[in-house]
Amino acid sequence: MLADYLRFAESTAREAGALTLKYFLTDAARADFKSDDTPVTIADREAEALIRRRIGEAFPDHQIVGEEYGTTEGTSDHRWIIDPIDGTKSFVHGVPLYAVLIALEIRGRIEVGCAYFPALDEIVSAASGLGAHWNGKPCRVSDVSQLDRAVCAHIDTASFERAGQGKGEAWDRLQRAVYYNAGWCDAYGYLLVATGRAEIILDPVMAVWDCGPFPPIFREAGGYFGDWSGHEGRIDGGEALATNAALRDEVVALLNR
Numbered sequence: 343m344l345a346d347y348l349r350f351a352e353s354t355a356r357e358a359g360a361l362t363l364k365y366f367l368t369d370a371a372r373a374d375f376k377s378d379d380t381p382v383t384i385a386d387r388e389a390e391a392l393i394r395r396r397i398g399e400a401f402p403d404h405q406i407v408g409e410e411y412g413t414t415e416g417t418s419d420h421r422w423i424i425d426p427i428d429g430t431k432s433f434v435h436g437v438p439l440y441a442v443l444i445a446l447e448i449r450g451r452i453e454v455g456c457a458y459f460p461a462l463d464e465i466v467s468a469a470s471g472l473g474a475h476w477n478g479k480p481c482r483v484s485d486v487s488q489l490d491r492a493v494c495a496h497i498d499t500a501s502f503e504r505a506g507q508g509k510g511e512a513w514d515r516l517q518r519a520v521y522y523n524a525g526w527c528d529a530y531g532y533l534l535v536a537t538g539r540a541e542i543i544l545d546p547v548m549a550v551w552d553c554g555p556f557p558p559i560f561r562e563a564g565g566y567f568g569d570w571s572g573h574e575g576r577i578d579g580g581e582a583l584a585t586n587a588a589l590r591d592e593v594v595a596l597l598n599r
Contacts, residue, residue, distance in 0.1 A: 344453055344469040347446050351456040352467055354396045355442045358389040359460030362427060362442070366461055373434045381430045386410055389426035389442065397422050409551045421447040423554035428457075429528030438462050441529035445554030452576055455555025457529055466533050466559055474562035476537045483565035483586035484538040489596075492541035492589060494520040495531030505546035509581065512570065512597040516544070519596060532556055535584045536563045542593055544570065548582040556584060566590040570597045 365371045365385040373381035390410045397406055405416040408424035427433050429440035438461030446454040456467040466481065468474035474481050486492055494516060503510035517523050520542065531543035536559050557576050560567035567584045568574040572594040585593050
């Protein structure tokens with residue numbers, strides 16, 4: 343059954359992604375700003391509405407939680423987690439690194455995840471026990487084991503200091519220790535780590551819809567996804583970290599020094 347759910351997530355993400363491309367690099371991509379000062383566009387709203395319709399048609403008893411339209415209750419212990427455009431700031435500015443994120447949680451554990459990057463036509467997805475795949479081919483994290491040879495992806499560097507709790511200092515230690523730091527990543531940074539093209543990505547604050555697909559993707563790709571303290575699994579309202587397996591312990595220790 344997980345294979346069926348995975349195929350559904352992939353096809354739905356592609357359909358929603360095609361919808362977003364109608365607005366990408368057009369005047370219609372202008373953003374409104376929500377109460378938390380994050381942007382939202384017509385593409386975010388229409389893409390999430392499309393995904394919710396598809397889920398409702400296929401699995402009417404399933405729960406849904408999404409960034410733009412909140413929670414839809416259901417009678418099942420299956421819950422779909424949606425971010426119609428992860429990286430709306432990138433989307434608004436014409437940067438093609440945004441993604442459609444869809445995940446399925448079953449009895450409290452995320453078992454299926456899909457991240458589709460419409461402007462690049464890249465997709466990474468996984469289901470428990472079925473492996474992780476990038477554009478239809480198996481993918482793995484890298485085997486880089488030296489921190490000073492590692493590539494670290496990140497979002498707005500100022501966000502680490504704004505998050506407080508020593509996260510600015512932790513980020514400063516990490517970015518000084520690695521070989522190269524790369525920004526403008528959003529969800530694309532997680533794709534890079536899952537496919538062995540970077541070794542580390544971290545966020546100081548992460549909502550559940552921002553990271554829904556990543557637990558099964560990293561489990562199946564042989565890497566780590568969790569919080570900065572080394573607790574593996576979904577992040578709900580806290581920080582997030584993904585690394586390859588070889589660097590996990592060293593990165594976690596450095597962040598918590």
